[in-house]
Structure formats: structure tokens, C-alpha cells
Amino acid sequence: MAQIKVEVDGVTYEDDVEPRLLLVHYLRDRLGKGGTPVGCDTTNCGACTVLMDGLSVKSCSVLAVQADGRQITTVEGLGTGAGDHPMQKAFHQEHALQCGYCTPGMIMASIDLLRDNADPSDEEIREGLEGNLCRCTGYQNIVRAVRSAAAEMRAGADGQAATATAPAESGR
Numbered sequence: 001m002a003q004i005k006v007e008v009d010g011v012t013y014e015d016d017v018e019p020r021l022l023l024v025h026y027l028r029d030r031l032g033k034g035g036t037p038v039g040c041d042t043t044n045c046g047a048c049t050v051l052m053d054g055l056s057v058k059s060c061s062v063l064a065v066q067a068d069g070r071q072i073t074t075v076e077g078l079g080t081g082a083g084d085h086p087m088q089k090a091f092h093q094e095h096a097l098q099c100g101y102c103t104p105g106m107i108m109a110s111i112d113l114l115r116d117n118a119d120p121s122d123e124e125i126r127e128g129l130e131g132n133l134c135r136c137t138g139y140q141n142i143v144r145a146v147r148s149a150a151a152e153m154r155a156g157a158d159g160q161a162a163t164a165t166a167p168a169e170s171g172r
């Protein structure tokens with residue numbers, strides 16, 4: 001057994017795990033994070049994508065021991081007390097899912113994509129998500145959702161930057 005300490009969705013866990021235990025199984029079976037589905041177990045589908053230290057990884061290709069000391073965010077960890085993450089909202093509003101199996105991985109990969117490119121073209125979105133497969137849709141609504149979330153996230157960032165740089169009123 002190996003000892004790990006990992007932060008998942010803002011909560012720190014210390015566990016003994018088998019060295020060969022995959023992160024996807026640790027998240028689902030030990031921590032109850034059912035929003036991270038087991039898809040193909042071969043890294044081909046991307047359904048199990050999570051963020052590790054802010055970067056998307058396919059959790060079926062990462063051992064739990066490799067997550068030691070890392071921050072993991074699952075789809076369950078995206079929402080805040082104020083509601084869903086803009087990407088979650090956009091996937092709902094743009095009907096970017098059918099069966100929903102690939103949706104958690106698509107959302108997580110999309111968030112990573114926007115971290116690197118806040119205003120991607122449709123082609124860049126499709127290229128950025130090519131490691132995540134959807135067998136139900138034609139991807140158009142997924143692309144539209146990513147574009148919509150990107151616009152909302154940019155607008156939110158602009159509003160935060162304007163608030164942070166606005167001069168304080170002097171009260172005179």
C-alpha cells in the first residue's frame with residue numbers, strides 16, 4: 001500500500017491505496033465522485049477527464065499515487081454556492097449533450113482549453129476537444145456551448161478586472 005494525500009474538489013484526503021489503483025477508480029469507488037465516468041479505460045474516449053492542478057488529464061491513465069500532493073477538480077467540484085460553472089450552464093443552455101455520458105469529460109477538457117485560449121475559433125475548439133469522443137451528437141452544440149461559456153467567462157473576467165482597477169471614491 002502507498003500513502004497519498006490529495007485535494008479533491010477542495011477537500012483534502014489521506015488514504016492508503018494500492019500502487020496500481022487508477023485515479024478514476026479512486027475518485028469513484030473511494031470518494032464517491034460518480035460524475036467521473038469510466039469510459040473506455042484506454043484513454044481513447046476522454047469521458048473520465050478531470051483537472052489535475054488545473055490541467056485536464058484522463059483519469060484512467062493516471063495512477064492514484066501520481067495524484068499525491070496534487071489538486072484534483074471533478075465536474076462535481078465546479079459549481080459554487082452561487083450556482084453552476086459557466087461551462088456547465090452553457091452545456092445545458094446550448095443542448096450540448098444527449099445521453100450525457102461524455103459530458104463531464106467534455107466540460108473539464110473545455111475548461112482547460114479556455115485556460116489557454118479565452119476566445120477560440122470553432123476550429124480551435126474542435127481541435128482542443130479531439131481527445132474527447134461523443135457518440136451521440138454532431139459536436140455542433142458542444143462547440144456552441146464552449147463558445148458561449150468562453151464569452152461569459154471573458155465578460156466576467158473583464159468585469160472583475162474593471163472592479164479591481166476602478167479608482168476608489170474619495171467621499172468628497
